[in-house]
Amino acid sequence: MNPTPEAPGTILIDGIGTLITNDPALGRGPLGEIPEAALVLEEGRVAWAGPRVQAPDADARVEAAGRCVIPGFVDSHSHIVFAGDRSREFAARMSGTPYTAGGIHTTVAATREASDAELLSNARTLVREARAQGTTTLEAKSGYGLTVQDEARALSVAGRVTDEVTFMGAHLVAPEYADDPEGYVDLLTGPMVETCAPLARWVDVFCERGAFDEQAARRILAAGAEHGLLPRVHGNQLGEGPGVSLAVEVGAASVDHCTYLADSDVDALAQAARRPEPTVATLLPGVDFSTRQPYPDARRLVDAGAAVALASDCNPGSCFTSSLAFCIALAVRDMGLTPDEAVWAATAGGARALRRDDVGHLAPGARADLTLLEAPNHLYLAYRPGVPQVAAVWKDGALVSGRP
Numbered sequence: 108m109n110p111t112p113e114a115p116g117t118i119l120i121d122g123i124g125t126l127i128t129n130d131p132a133l134g135r136g137p138l139g140e141i142p143e144a145a146l147v148l149e150e151g152r153v154a155w156a157g158p159r160v161q162a163p164d165a166d167a168r169v170e171a172a173g174r175c176v177i178p179g180f181v182d183s184h185s186h187i188v189f190a191g192d193r194s195r196e197f198a199a200r201m202s203g204t205p206y207t208a209g210g211i212h213t214t215v216a217a218t219r220e221a222s223d224a225e226l227l228s229n230a231r232t233l234v235r236e237a238r239a240q241g242t243t244t245l246e247a248k249s250g251y252g253l254t255v256q257d258e259a260r261a262l263s264v265a266g267r268v269t270d271e272v273t274f275m276g277a278h279l280v281a282p283e284y285a286d287d288p289e290g291y292v293d294l295l296t297g298p299m300v301e302t303c304a305p306l307a308r309w310v311d312v313f314c315e316r317g318a319f320d321e322q323a324a325r326r327i328l329a330a331g332a333e334h335g336l337l338p339r340v341h342g343n344q345l346g347e348g349p350g351v352s353l354a355v356e357v358g359a360a361s362v363d364h365c366t367y368l369a370d371s372d373v374d375a376l377a378q379a380a381r382r383p384e385p386t387v388a389t390l391l392p393g394v395d396f397s398t399r400q401p402y403p404d405a406r407r408l409v410d411a412g413a414a415v416a417l418a419s420d421c422n423p424g425s426c427f428t429s430s431l432a433f434c435i436a437l438a439v440r441d442m443g444l445t446p447d448e449a450v451w452a453a454t455a456g457g458a459r460a461l462r463r464d465d466v467g468h469l470a471p472g473a474r475a476d477l478t479l480l481e482a483p484n485h486l487y488l489a490y491r492p493g494v495p496q497v498a499a500v501w502k503d504g505a506l507v508s509g510r511p
């Protein structure tokens with residue numbers, strides 16, 4: 108059935124050199140890789156995936172000409188609602204000044220001063236930038252407002268660019284509460300979460316020395332849960348600490364950074380990966396790159412059986428990249444992932460970190476979120492670092508960036 112001429116009912120993407128489905132039932136290996144493949148999209152979903160010689164007819168046809176199609180990247184960690192610029196701080200850091208969490212205050216001041224329209228325009232620009240690089244799902248956090256009103260308006264802006272919105276008033280103690288951090292936690296777990304919870308799906312806390320300790324983090328996550336928010340944690344970025352064990356204990360969907368892990372943390376993540384709702388270790392190599400920190404040992408996590416995701420952590424301070432291809436290249440070069448594992452982590456891994464089963468794969472029924480690469484296979488993402496290789500991006504079955 109063909110409803111209207113301007114909206115074809117089905118679209119066939121034909122002549123795909125390598126199709127990555129992330130469904131082992133559909134093709135080779137954990138990536139469910141199908142050579143010489145085709146894909147049929149219908150009403151925003153994948154209707155069919157398989158060898159092109161078996162492809163059904165469709166109302167419209169796109170020629171992939173031997174190029175690779177992968178699921179759209181699922182970037183499960185970003186801070187794209189902000190104003191201001193910290194390029195000089197980056198330059199200073201690269202000249203020998205170490206990174207500390209306090210630089211966030213620079214962005215807090217600029218974000219509070221910015222209008223809603225400015226914040227929305229900045230966020231939209233970054234979503235467009237990420238999309239052009241193959242990201243079709245992008246989580247976004249608040250955390251540069253740190254007052255009830257400024258956190259709420261950051262979440263409203265985030266909600267206009269994504270469905271994956273995270274309340275992170277617990278990014279850092281607000282400057283007004285520098286001498287009374289307990290008072291800020293009272294605000295967070297009282298009026299702030301009450302106002303912010305209806306605007307978000309997730310609650311996140313920076314559980315790290317210089318930000319929130321274990322006891323405060325536990326209170327904040329519990330207050331979020333009472334208001335219907337699902338937990339996520341920033342942990343173990345600057346040193347070993349309680350972030351990972353707390354995340355696993357409260358059943359967080361993800362604990363992010365994981366740069367410094369004790370053996371017990373790795374064991375806990377491996378056990379948590381076997382739960383029906385796992386706690387994913389989300390690695391953010393762009394941060395380690397941009398802060399000149401050591402990289403997390405992804406190989407150790409994967410070998411232990413932990414679920415691993417890769418995300419950008421796109422933010423103006425510690426990592427101003429929106430490129431998951433860059434993160435894949437770093438994960439392969441410096442964190443011990445194979446190219447296959449890194450591509451999985453940036454797609455299916457990210458979906459798992461957001462507890463989404465409709466994205467991160469291209470099995471029939473999945474959301475038709477996909478990227479056509481200017482490359483014959485997915486290995487090129489790590490093989491050709493720094494080179495733009497995204498030809499076209501579809502989200503919900505609609506072409507949203509580039510052209511095939």
Ligand SMILES: [Zn+2]
Binds near residue numbers: 184186341420
């Ligand atoms: Zn972050």
